[in-house]
Every structure is written in structure tokens, then in C-alpha cells.
Amino acid sequence: MEDEKPLSEAIRKKMEVSGCDVVVARTVEQALDYLKEIGKIDAIWLDHYLLGKKNGLDFVTVLKKTKSKWRNIPIFVVSNIVSSDKVQSYIKLGVNKYYIKSDHKLENIVKDIKSAIEINN
Amino acid sequence: MNFFRETKISFKIITLSTLLAGIFLGGSLLYVIKETRAELLRTSLDNLELKALQERDKINLLSNEVRNRVISLKGTPPFQGIIRAKKGGGFDIPGDSTYEQWTERLQAIFTAEIEATGLYDQLRYIDSEGYELVRVDFINNEAVAIPEDKLQYKGNRDYFLNSINLANEEVYISRSELNREGNPPTISVPHRPVIRYSTPVFDDTSGDFKGLIIANVLVDSLILKNELSNNADFQVYILGSDGFFILHPEKEKEWGGPKNLNTGFNFSSEFPGINLDLLKEETDSILTDYGFVSYAKVRPDKLDLSREWIIIELTQASVILGPINRVVLISLIIGSGIFVFLFFIFTFVVRHLLHPLEELVSGAQELGKGNFKNKIKIHSHDEIGLVAIAFNNMIERLDKLYSFLESQVAEKTKNLNLKIKELKKSQIAMVNVLEDIEEEKKTIENISKDLEKFKLAVDNTSDMIVITDKEGVVLYCNSAVERITGYKSEEAVGKKAATLWKIPMSKEFYEKMWHTIKVEKKPFSAQLKNKRKNGLVYYADVNIAPVLGKDREINFFVGIERDITKEKQIDQAKTEFVSLASHQLRTPLSSINWYAEMLLDGDAGKLNKEQKKYLEEIYIGNQRMVDLVNSLLNVSRLELGTFSIEPKETNLVELADSVIAEQVPQIKERDIKLETNFDKELPKVLIDQKLIRMVFQNLLSNAVKYTKEGGKVIMNMQKEKENLLFSVSDSGIGIPKSEQSRIFTKLFRAVNARESDTTGTGLGLYIVKSIIEQSGGSIEFESEEGKGTTFFVRIPLSGMKSKEGSKTLD
Numbered sequence: 014m015e016d017e018k019p020l021s022e023a024i025r026k027k028m029e030v031s032g033c034d035v036v037v038a039r040t041v042e043q044a045l046d047y048l049k050e051i052g053k054i055d056a057i058w059l060d061h062y063l064l065g066k067k068n069g070l071d072f073v074t075v076l077k078k079t080k081s082k083w084r085n086i087p088i089f090v091v092s093n094i095v096s097s098d099k100v101q102s103y104i105k106l107g108v109n110k111y112y113i114k115s116d117h118k119l120e121n122i123v124k125d126i127k128s129a130i131e132i133n134n
Numbered sequence: 135m136n137f138f139r140e141t142k143i144s145f146k147i148i149t150l151s152t153l154l155a156g157i158f159l160g161g162s163l164l165y166v167i168k169e170t171r172a173e174l175l176r177t178s179l180d181n182l183e184l185k186a187l188q189e190r191d192k193i194n195l196l197s198n199e200v201r202n203r204v205i206s207l208k209g210t211p212p213f214q215g216i217i218r219a220k221k222g223g224g225f226d227i228p229g230d231s232t233y234e235q236w237t238e239r240l241q242a243i244f245t246a247e248i249e250a251t252g253l254y255d256q257l258r259y260i261d262s263e264g265y266e267l268v269r270v271d272f273i274n275n276e277a278v279a280i281p282e283d284k285l286q287y288k289g290n291r292d293y294f295l296n297s298i299n300l301a302n303e304e305v306y307i308s309r310s311e312l313n314r315e316g317n318p319p320t321i322s323v324p325h326r327p328v329i330r331y332s333t334p335v336f337d338d339t340s341g342d343f344k345g346l347i348i349a350n351v352l353v354d355s356l357i358l359k360n361e362l363s364n365n366a367d368f369q370v371y372i373l374g375s376d377g378f379f380i381l382h383p384e385k386e387k388e389w390g391g392p393k394n395l396n397t398g399f400n401f402s403s404e405f406p407g408i409n410l411d412l413l414k415e416e417t418d419s420i421l422t423d424y425g426f427v428s429y430a431k432v433r434p435d436k437l438d439l440s441r442e443w444i445i446i447e448l449t450q451a452s453v454i455l456g457p458i459n460r461v462v463l464i465s466l467i468i469g470s471g472i473f474v475f476l477f478f479i480f481t482f483v484v485r486h487l488l489h490p491l492e493e494l495v496s497g498a499q500e501l502g503k504g505n506f507k508n509k510i511k512i513h514s515h516d517e518i519g520l521v522a523i524a525f526n527n528m529i530e531r532l533d534k535l536y537s538f539l540e541s542q543v544a545e546k547t548k549n550l551n552l553k554i555k556e557l558k559k560s561q562i563a564m565v566n567v568l569e570d571i572e573e574e575k576k577t578i579e580n581i582s583k584d585l586e587k588f589k590l591a592v593d594n595t596s597d598m599i600v601i602t603d604k605e606g607v608v609l610y611c612n613s614a615v616e617r618i619t620g621y622k623s624e625e626a627v628g629k630k631a632a633t634l635w636k637i638p639m640s641k642e643f644y645e646k647m648w649h650t651i652k653v654e655k656k657p658f659s660a661q662l663k664n665k666r667k668n669g670l671v672y673y674a675d676v677n678i679a680p681v682l683g684k685d686r687e688i689n690f691f692v693g694i695e696r697d698i699t700k701e702k703q704i705d706q707a708k709t710e711f712v713s714l715a716s717h718q719l720r721t722p723l724s725s726i727n728w729y730a731e732m733l734l735d736g737d738a739g740k741l742n743k744e745q746k747k748y749l750e751e752i753y754i755g756n757q758r759m760v761d762l763v764n765s766l767l768n769v770s771r772l773e774l775g776t777f778s779i780e781p782k783e784t785n786l787v788e789l790a791d792s793v794i795a796e797q798v799p800q801i802k803e804r805d806i807k808l809e810t811n812f813d814k815e816l817p818k819v820l821i822d823q824k825l826i827r828m829v830f831q832n833l834l835s836n837a838v839k840y841t842k843e844g845g846k847v848i849m850n851m852q853k854e855k856e857n858l859l860f861s862v863s864d865s866g867i868g869i870p871k872s873e874q875s876r877i878f879t880k881l882f883r884a885v886n887a888r889e890s891d892t893t894g895t896g897l898g899l900y901i902v903k904s905i906i907e908q909s910g911g912s913i914e915f916e917s918e919e920g921k922g923t924t925f926f927v928r929i930p931l932s933g934m935k936s937k938e939g940s941k942t943l944d
Contacts (some may be wrong), residue, residue: 097708115724119728
């Protein structure tokens with residue numbers, strides 16, 4: 014989930030290179046729709062700022078609802094915002110990891126996600 | 135007059151009596167002296183006169199005696215015998231003697247007379263014709279009868295002629311003159327002044343004049359010249375009736391008359407200043423220019439008034455006056471001496487007499503001073519003594535009276551003093567009370583003034599101030615309450631504060647709150663969301679403090695609320711801005727990063743060497759941008775104060791080790807020798823891990839970055855007093871002295887750092903410094919260009935304080 018086109022393209026390319034299928038959602042609604050549609054999502058790359066009214070935190074909140082069936086999907090928040098309370102909130106909600114976008118190599122993040130998926134499976 | 139009033143009695147008496155005595159004595163003395171002087175003078179002059187008189191009397195006496203003797207001489211037998219002899223032709227029948235016998239007898243008588251008396255120069259019997267019949271001369275102290283052949287004729291001499299007509303009892307006395315002898319008669323030498331006494335001789339039977347006895351009397355014997363003393367003080371003169379001197383202290387001045395020596399030296403020659411007429415009395419004394427002249431007149435021949443001698447006693451005035459003046463002087467001296475003596479006597483006596491008076495005076499003075507014990511010691515029974523006795527009695531009575539009074543007064547005074555003490559105590563107490571009251575009043579006034587001020591301040595402050603009782607019921611709201619919450623004061627008072635505009639918080643929150651303010655009795659702070667009357671929600675900074683009375687009982691609660699909505703909004707806006715900025719800045723950077731990465735990884739195909747190189751540059755450049763953006767965002771958070779500090783007990787050694795671990799690739803790449811000296815005994819310190827990690831990272835990476843390949847980096851960490859001392863030392867390029875002062879400033883990179891082509895934002899040290907200082911620590915460095923740099927960081931072991939913020943630094 015990434016609203017910036019160039020970034021989402023880079024992510025998609027990298028994930029595909031590492032052998033994942035990728036769908037890109039630009040809004041929370043879109044993402045939820047995908048979830049409903051696709052059914053099996055192994056991991057979520059989540060940016061905080063998205064198009065639309067809702068942001069990543071809202072999305073995670075929805076996902077981590079007790080009754081939600083998508084509760085256990087590993088979520089990796091990759092964003093450029095650093096406000097500690099947002100980060101805290103994400104972590105409290107139960108995301109796997111939080112990355113500051115510009116601090117990390119794409120490759121590394123992708124690696125982490127890959128290994129998390131493999132562990133899950 | 136004042137002077138006189140002031141002086142003592144003794145002085146007055148002494149002075150007056152001395153004065154009187156002096157006057158009296160002086161007067162008497164002067165009178166006495168005057169009289170004495172006159173008397174002395176009189177006496178002296180009398181003495182002088184007496185002398186003259188004595189001389190006169192002597193002369194008179196002698197003269198008389200000579201007269202008598204001459205007369206008696208002529209009664210001797212030879213005279214009649216000669217007469218009879220002459221009548222009898224040379225023989226005296228009745229006498230039975232010859233003429234010669236009678237003349238011899240007469241010579242013998244004459245001789246005896248001359249020798250016996252010493253008065254005569256010559257005795258002669260001259261006959262009626264004038265022929266000397268018998269003559270005896272006194273020659274060389276011897277009476278010598280002159281032989282007949284030497285007898286002379288004297289019939290023409292005046293003494294003869296003057297005498298032939300005398301009666302029997304009469305005696306002619308001639309003038310005195312110097313004896314002449316010879317023919318012509320010349321003055322015999324030595325001079326023999328004589329006076330001739332002649333008396334006629336008569337025949338007894340017939341009564342016829344028969345001759346004269348002529349006696350030449352020596353003037354010197356007459357005047358008893360030998361007995362007259364002439365000395366320097368007294369001079370005797372005898373002045374003959376012709377005005378020439380019979381007697382003069384200087385012999386040559388005698389017999390100056392024409393009949394004698396004919397020198398012309400007379401009275402006037404000796405005493406030119408004296409008029410002879412002055413000597414007009416029989417006897418007198420006069421003071422002349424030559425001195426005192428006492429004189430007496432003598433007439434050898436009483437019958438002849440023209441023939442008078444003046445016996446003059448002359449004496450110098452000083453001779454007379456000298457003794458007199460001496461006497462006067464002595465009298466005066468004695469008088470003065472007496473005067474002085476009297477004065478002392480007076481003084482002594484008066485003092486002595488008046489001493490009791492002084493006693494009296496001092497006694498009275500003592501009494502005047504209030505001394506009733508001083509009795510006067512006076513032993514005399516005179517008036518002063520009586521006064522003293524009376525005085526003493528009086529003193530005794532006064533003393534008794536005074537003692538009695540004193541005791542009475544003392545008694546009363548004691549009582550009075552007690553009363554006064556009581557009164558004073560009351561007074562002091564009252565004064566204290568009044569003072570207290572005054573103070574209270576002042577305090578109250580001040581308090582009320584302050585109260586007014588407070589009320590004004592409280593009322594008008596922009597923050598809400600609510601005062602509740604200990605149950606939380608609102609007692610007072612200031613004007614801000616209405617402004618902020620919309621609730622009017624009247625609406626709020628009397629209701630429980632919690633029910634009013636608060637949005638209910640969690641149970642734990644209220645528990646904590648009440649515990650703090652009611653139990654711990656400490657102020658409680660929190661940030662709350664409140665609701666206005668119109669439903670609007672706002673954020674408030676709330677501080678509730680208990681107001682304690684005596685015994686730490688809670689009387690009131692004071693709540694101060696500040697509407698921090700705006701602040702919160704601002705904060706939020708700041709945070710949002712930074713977030714947005716960071717997001718907006720980072721997004722394109724991420725994009726470049728990842729695409730470059732993918733290209734470099736060969737995800738879009740194999741790259742040739744050059745393509746790789748360029749892409750690497752792009753990647754590196756982008757990385758630099760990312761670093762810069764990160765740093766800038768941190769800086770902005772630091773400056774905006776929007777970052778949080780979450781201290782946790784941390785083992786700093788472990789933190790340092792993990793930081794080192796991250797740097798290992800770069801260390802290895804540059805072949806840097808890293809040495810660590812970490813004190814294993816370091817306690818855990820309460821620090822925000824993220825922040826301190828950043829500090830360690832920055833310092834270590836700088837050390838590595840700026841050290842030449844093969845260089846050395848040393849890291850130390852140990853306790854230093856109450857701080858933890860962390861130091862990083864490198865052997866790198868160092869910081870030039872001229873740029874050391876700016877090393878901590880934003881975006882500053884030293885020249886040599888830039889020259890060395892190492893990458894850096896110039897923000898790292900600024901961020902490190904800010905973090906360290908926010909932690910209550912300090913940072914400093916030592917550096918020498920070309921040699922190396924050491925940074926020292928001190929963090930207090932007490933740790934960092936937690937701080938709320940919207941973001942952490944990263």
C-alpha cells in the first residue's frame with residue numbers, strides 16, 4: 014500500500030524479482046477490497062500516508078480487530094513519517110516492523126518480508 | 135564696686151586696716167620725720183650756736199678776768215712803792231726799798247703773772263709821760279724782764295693816749311692788732327696778735343695820775359685758739375670789728391686789715407655771697423650758700439658798741455643735714471618695715487580671727503549642698519563661735535528632720551516604685567499589644583491590599599482559576615472561566631467541579647488525582663480534554679493544588695486550567711509540518727534510492743562498468759541527501775522542542791558496543807585500529823537509548839571517517855564523579871584552531887574536512903551537542919590539526935528526564 018506511483022512501481026519490481034506477486038493499493042478502501050477479493054495475502058507493505066481520508070493506522074486498526082480474519086497477516090510499515098506516537102501506535106497495534114523508508118535499502122526490506130512470509134508458511 | 139563685693143572679708147579687713155595703718159603710720163612718720171628733722175636741725179644749729187656762744191662767753195670771761203687781774207695788779211705794793219720812790223728821789227722811805235728794788239719786785243710780779251696765766255705777751259708799767267718803767271715780755275715761752283735800757287717810750291701810742299683819762303676802775307681795751315716792735319714799729323714776726331688792756335695808776339695819797347698798767351693780752355689766749363677745733367666739718371672764724379678776720383682756718387687770711395697785714399682779705403672776701411648785715415642778732419644761725427652759719431657777737435670792751443667781734447661757726451649744710459637725712463631715711467625704712475610687718479601681723483591676725491568665719495562659711499555651703507552631717511568645728515566663744523554653735527544645733531535638727539523625711543520618702547518611694555513598675559509593665563504590655571495591633575492592622579491592610587491585587591490578578595488572568603472546598607464544591611471562579619468554558623460564575627459555584635466541564639477521564643486517572651491532592655496533599659498536573667458549555671472540546675493544562683491550613687488540613691483546592699488548545703494546535707501544526715516536510719522530502723529520495731539500488735543490483739539488466747560507476751555516484755549522492763534530510767528533520771525537532779525523551783535504564787557499554795558493531799564495516803574498510811576501554815563496573819543510567827545511540831554513532835563515525843587509513847581510534851567510558859565520561863579519540867585530520875569555535879554550529883564543516891572529500895552534513899555535532907545538553911550533560915573536545923581529535927561527553931549518572939514530544943529524533 015503506497016500512494017506514490019514511482020515508489021510503488023519500484024517495490025512491485027523488487028518484490029516480483031524476489032518471487033512475490035504484488036498488488037498495489039493506493040487507498041485503504043482499495044486495500045480492503047483487494048483483501049476481500051484476493052483472500053490469500055501473505056504480507057502487507059504499508060505506507061502511512063495514503064490517498065483518501067484513511068491512513069495506514071486506520072487500516073491496521075481495521076485489520077487487527079479481534080474478529081478480523083486478516084488479523085495475522087504480517088504487516089510491514091514502511092513510511093517516512095517518524096512521529097514516535099504514530100510508530101508506537103503501529104507497534105501497539107501489532108505490526109511486524111516499522112521502517113523509515115529512506116533509511117533502508119529496498120532490497121533489505123524485501124528480504125525481511127520474504128523471510129517473514131517463509132516463516133509464516 | 136563689684137570687685138569689692140566679691141572679695142573676702144579677711145581681704146577687706148586686711149586691706150582697709152593696712153590702708154588705715156599705712157595712712158596713720160605714714161602720716162605720723164612723715165610728721166615725726168618733719169619734726170625730727172626740724173628738731174635735729176635746730177639742735178645742730180643750737181649746738182653750733184652754743185659753740186659760738188661758748189666761745190663768746192669764754193672770751194668775755196677771760197676779758198673780764200684780765201680786767202680784774204690788771205686792776206688787782208695795780209693794787210700790788212710795787213706800784214705805790216715806785217711812786218714813793220720816784221717822789222723820794224729813788225728811795226721809798228715807808229717801803230724802805232729803792233726804786234730799783236721796787237721795779238725788780240714789780241718785774242717779779244709781772245713775771246709770775248705772765249707765767250701763771252699764759253695770757254700775756256707783755257706786761258708794762260708806763261709812767262704818766264709814757265715811758266716804760268717796767269716791762270716783762272713773754273719771749274719763747276718765757277717771761278723775760280726787759281732791762282731798763284731797752285725800755286721804750288710809748289707816749290704816742292693810742293692805747294696810752296686813750297687810757298690817761300680813765301678813772302681808777304676803768305680799763306681801756308684796745309682793738310686787737312698784730313704787735314709791732316721797734317722804731318718804726320714793725321709787725322713782729324712771728325705774728326703776735328694782741329689786745330692792750332690799760333688801767334691808770336693813781337697815787338694813793340694824792341690821787342694823782344701816775345701811770346698806766348698796760349697788759350698786752352695775747353688774742354690767741356683770749357680766744358683760746360688751741361681749744362678751737364677746726365676740721366673739715368666745722369670752721370670757726372672770728373671777725374674783728376673792722377671786718378677782718380681775727381681768726382681764720384687759714385692763717386694767712388687773718389689780720390688782713392690795713393693796720394695789720396693789709397692783705398685786704400675780709401669777710402666779704404671769704405663769704406662773698408653773705409651780706410654782713412644778715413648777722414644782725416646777738417646770736418643766731420642762718421643758712422647761707424656756704425652752709426650753716428651760727429654766730430655770736432662779743433664785745434671785749436662792753437662799753438664800745440662799735441667794737442664787736444663776731445664768732446662764726448660755719449658748717450656745711452650736708453654736715454648738718456647729712457645725719458638728719460640719714461635719720462630720716464632710716465626712719466622711713468624702719469617705718470616701711472613696720473608697715474610691712476604690721477601688714478603681715480594684720481593678715482595673720484585677721485586670718486586667724488576670721489578662720490572660724492571660713493569654717494562657718496564652708497559649713498553653710500555644705501549645708502546648702504544638702505550635707506547634714508557636717509558640723510562646724512569652732513572652739514572660740516566669740517560671736518563667730520556662738521553662731522557656729524547655733525549653726526551646729528540647726529544642722530543636727532535638720533539632719534534628724536531630714537533623716538526622718540528621707541525614711542518617709544524612701545518608704546513612699548518604694549511603694550511608688552512598685553506601683554510604677556506595675557504600671558510600666560502594663561504599659562509595655564499595652565504598647566506591645568498596640569504594636570501587635572498596629573502590625574496586625576498593617577498586615578491586614580497589606581493583606582487586603584495584596585488581596586485586592588490578587589483578586590484582581592486572579593480575576594483577570596487569562597488562565598482559569600477555580601477554588602473549591604475540600605469536597606470539590608466550587609466556591610469561586612474567575613472571569614476566565616466564563617470566557618473559556620462558557621459557564622458563568624453563578625452557574626458553577628456550588629457545584630462539584632468535576633461535574634462541570636470536564637470530559638470524564640478514566641477511573642485510574644481520578645484515583646491518581648485524588649490520591650495526589652487529598653492523601654499526598656501535593657499538586658496534581660495533567661492535560662485534559664474539556665468541553666465548553668457549547669459542546670466544543672478543548673485541551674487544557676490542569677493543575678490542582680490543595681490549600682492546607684494548620685495541622686496540614688485541607689481547606690481548599692485551587693485549580694488552574696490553561697486552555698492549551700491553541701498551543702496544542704500549534705504543536706500539532708509544527709509536528710504535522712515536520713512530518714509532512716519529512717514525508718515530502720523523503721519520498722522522492724526513497725524513489726531515487728530504490729531505483730538506483732535496483733539498477734545497481736542488476737534488476738533491470740547488467741550494467742557496464744561506467745554505468746555502474748555513475749549509478750553508484752547517483753546512489754551516493756542520494757544517500758547524502760537522505761542523511762541531510764534526516765539531520766535537518768532532527769534539527770528542526772530539536773529546535774521546535776517537539777521531540778520526546780523516553781529514559782530507560784540502559785547499560786551504556788552494551789549500547790556503545792552495538793554502535794561499534796554497526797560501524798565495523800567502515801572500520802574494517804579503512805583498516806582502523808579500534809581500542810575500547812569501557813569500565814565494566816559502570817552502573818545502568820537512565821537515558822533515552824535512541825538519543826544516546828545517535829550521540830555514540832555520530833562521534834564514532836566521525837572518528838573513523840576523518841582518520842587516515844591505518845589510523846587509530848580509542849573509545850573510553852568510565853565514571854567521573856557524578857558523571858559518566860565517554861570519550862572518542864582519533865588520530866585523524868583534527869580541527870584547525872581557527873575553526874574550533876564553530877565546530878558545533880549548524881551546517882559547519884571545517885576546511886580540512888571538506889578538503890578530505892569525506893561526506894558530512896555539518897549537522898551531526900550540533901545534534902549531538904543539543905542532545906547532550908538536553909540530557910543535562912556536557913561535551914567538549916581537544917584537537918590538533920593533523921594529529922587528531924578527542925571528544926569528551928559527560929552524562930550525569932542521575933540520568934535524563936523524560937520529556938513528552940510528538941516525535942523521536944532519528
